[in-house]
Amino acid sequence: MNVLEWPSQSPDLNPIENLWKDLKTAVHKRSPSNLTELELFCKEEWAKMSVSRCANLVESYPKRFAAVIAAKGGSTKYYFMLYEYLCTLDFSVFYFLKIMIIRVMYHFAFTSQLSVTSFPTVFSSSKVKHELVANYSHLFWVQGSRPELQPYMLLAHTDVVPASEDDAWEVPPFSGDEKDGFIYGRGTMDDKGSVMGILAALEYILMKGYTPQRGFYIGLGHDEEVHGLNGAVNIVRLLKERGVKLLFVLDEGSAILDGILKGLDGPAALIATSEKGATVLKLSVSMPPSHASMPPRETTIGILAAAVKRLEENPMKRLFGLGPEGGMFEHLAHKFRFPLNFVMSNLWLFAPLIARIMERNETTNAFVRTTTAVTMFNAGVKENVIASYAEAFVNMRIHSAQTLKEVHSVQRWSTVGDPRVKIEVVYGFDPLPISPYDETSFGFQIIKKTVLDMFPSMIVAPGMCIANTDSRHFKDLSSSIYRFTPAIYKPGDAQRFHGINERTSRENYEGMVQFFFRLFQNCDIKKLPDVSLDHN
Numbered sequence: 001m002n003v004l005e006w007p008s009q010s011p012d013l014n015p016i017e018n019l020w021k022d023l024k025t026a027v028h029k030r031s032p033s034n035l036t037e038l039e040l041f042c043k044e045e046w047a048k049m050s051v052s053r054c055a056n057l058v059e060s061y062p063k064r065f066a067a068v069i070a071a072k073g074g075s076t077k078y079y080f081m082l083y084e085y086l087c088t089l090d091f092s093v094f095y096f097l098k099i100m101i102i103r104v105m106y107h108f109a110f111t112s113q114l115s116v117t118s119f120p121t122v123f124s125s126s127k128v129k130h131e132l133v134a135n136y137s138h139l140f141w142v143q144g145s146r147p148e149l150q151p152y153m154l155l156a157h158t159d160v161v162p163a164s165e166d167d168a169w170e171v172p173p174f175s176g177d178e179k180d181g182f183i184y185g186r187g188t189m190d191d192k193g194s195v196m197g198i199l200a201a202l203e204y205i206l207m208k209g210y211t212p213q214r215g216f217y218i219g220l221g222h223d224e225e226v227h228g229l230n231g232a233v234n235i236v237r238l239l240k241e242r243g244v245k246l247l248f249v250l251d252e253g254s255a256i257l258d259g260i261l262k263g264l265d266g267p268a269a270l271i272a273t274s275e276k277g278a279t280v281l282k283l284s285v286s287m288p289p290s291h292a293s294m295p296p297r298e299t300t301i302g303i304l305a306a307a308v309k310r311l312e313e314n315p316m317k318r319l320f321g322l323g324p325e326g327g328m329f330e331h332l333a334h335k336f337r338f339p340l341n342f343v344m345s346n347l348w349l350f351a352p353l354i355a356r357i358m359e360r361n362e363t364t365n366a367f368v369r370t371t372t373a374v375t376m377f378n379a380g381v382k383e384n385v386i387a388s389y390a391e392a393f394v395n396m397r398i399h400s401a402q403t404l405k406e407v408h409s410v411q412r413w414s415t416v417g418d419p420r421v422k423i424e425v426v427y428g429f430d431p432l433p434i435s436p437y438d439e440t441s442f443g444f445q446i447i448k449k450t451v452l453d454m455f456p457s458m459i460v461a462p463g464m465c466i467a468n469t470d471s472r473h474f475k476d477l478s479s480s481i482y483r484f485t486p487a488i489y490k491p492g493d494a495q496r497f498h499g500i501n502e503r504t505s506r507e508n509y510e511g512m513v514q515f516f517f518r519l520f521q522n523c524d525i526k527k528l529p530d531v532s533l534d535h536n
């Protein structure tokens with residue numbers, strides 16, 4: 001891995017300076033009267049900063065960069081705009097913000113350079129066209145020798161969710177250190193492992209002098225963890241403008257599960273043919289603030305907490321067997337131990353019983369229903385003031401047998417059930433269509449063949465992605481969207497996604513490179529392999 005220098009600390013080049021200005025102005029307006037209030041207001045105002053404001057600042061980076069080069073490293077107009085604020089900032093109070101933004105900058109510095117030196121053949125080959133999209137996402141076009149063949153596309157993303165060194169990681173989360181055969185670090189599973197696997201495989205295949213017959217695209221998004229609205233969405237826009245239609249799309253979202261589905265003997269490669277829908281709701285309660293010595297019978301916090309508790313105590317209805325997860329378990333049925341094999345083969349009868357067993361575990365519960373997760377709760381400004389405002393964010397993942405509209409109405413009318421709780425929809429989309437997986441589905445069968453080339457006795461079945469991926473933005477470009485990473489996950493690994501000790505084994509990483517190396521070649525085969533889903 002090519003580790004770059006830290007980005008310049010020039011104020012012209014650091015978007016943190018603009019955010020500090022915003023923060024300072026906002027906090028100043030609220031006139032904090034002591035240190036506690038100052039800290040509180042800072043945190044509240046920081047939480048209010050919009051993603052689009054940050055994205056705009058980051059997007060202005062190339063302009064600033066050009067201005068600094070033009071000034072031969074000297075000051076630019078950007079510097080003078082910020083200078084007065086810089087002079088007044090208390091660096092100790094803002095230290096944690098600074099660290100956060102430096103990390104973001106470091107990330108962008110890495111992704112925008114994308115290791116040209118690590119993949120010299122990729123970046124110098126006449127067969128590969130590389131372009132930056134929305135400044136930080138990458139689009140590669142690898143030209144095939146037979147332009148009449150429809151291209152396919154591989155997706156991955158370079159951005160990650162935050163990780164804190166205070167969270168008891170076995171090795172620092174941004175070190176990329178190897179321990180006992182595992183590479184640790186934020187992003188190793190989600191999703192820098194795929195980025196590196198795809199690029200390393202491309203590097204090798206080009207070095208080998210192989211010319212693919214079927215052209216393909218590689219899209220590496222930079223903002224998947226915040227919905228892909230700049231990266232994936234703009235890649236799709238570009239491809240649409242160019243009239244591209246894709247034979248299939250392959251993204252993260254499922255894997256080889258070994259021991260995660262209880263009762264299943266041996267590992268199973270689950271190629272997800274769909275993904276759940278999602279919605280984020282904001283619940284809020286407002287009332288006039290008052291003195292803590294004369295509390296009203298109910299407070300904003302109490303009302304909202306009760307609504308949140310109702311949401312947690314009343315999960316959405318069981319839908320197991322009514323979506324693509326039904327097909328998944330039926331395909332796997334013969335690999336389950338008795339009596340589960342019999343039960344799984346007869347979901348029409350036993351689905352309600354299996355649902356009750358599966359809902360006991362948080363990973364398998366996600367296949368049973370639309371899930372409800374209360375992820376943020378903010379309220380109160382002072383310990384002796386009755387909070388005038390309380391808000392909670394609820395993140396729901398919608399089962400394929402339900403719609404966004406249905407979920408919204410259930411929450412509004414039955415579960416929250418208190419008109420004092422305002423419900424706003426922050427974001428939402430329906431479950432994704434189910435991609436084909438029959439014997440004539442080129443994408444599915446080629447992915448399956450590639451898995452079987454590597455692991456001849458592996459059971460391969462259509463699966464279901466319980467989270468969300470950038471591939472959902474590609475549904476107008478292809479009806480064959482698959483989510484699968486050739487990594488083997490064991491019990492405990494699911495908790496490493498967005499959690500602590502995210503890691504990938506050396507074997508998984510090697511497997512990733514091998515998989516894509518073989519996939520590039522398998523996509524050139526003339527006739528689909530004669531395999532059916534039941535033959536493994």
Ligand SMILES: CCCCCCCC/C=C\CCCCCCCC(=O)N[C@@H](Cc1c[nH]c2ccccc12)C(=O)O
Pocket residue numbers: 190224225226227252253254255257278279280363395466467468469489493494497
């Ligand atoms: C979530 C992991 C479950 C683990 C299950 C165990 C099996 C592991 C097999 C495969 C790996 C799954 C990979 C999932 C990729 C998830 C990518 C991701 O995290 N995307 C975000 C997108 C997102 C960001 N904010 C929101 C808000 C609302 C909906 C979606 C998103 C995500 O799904 O959270």
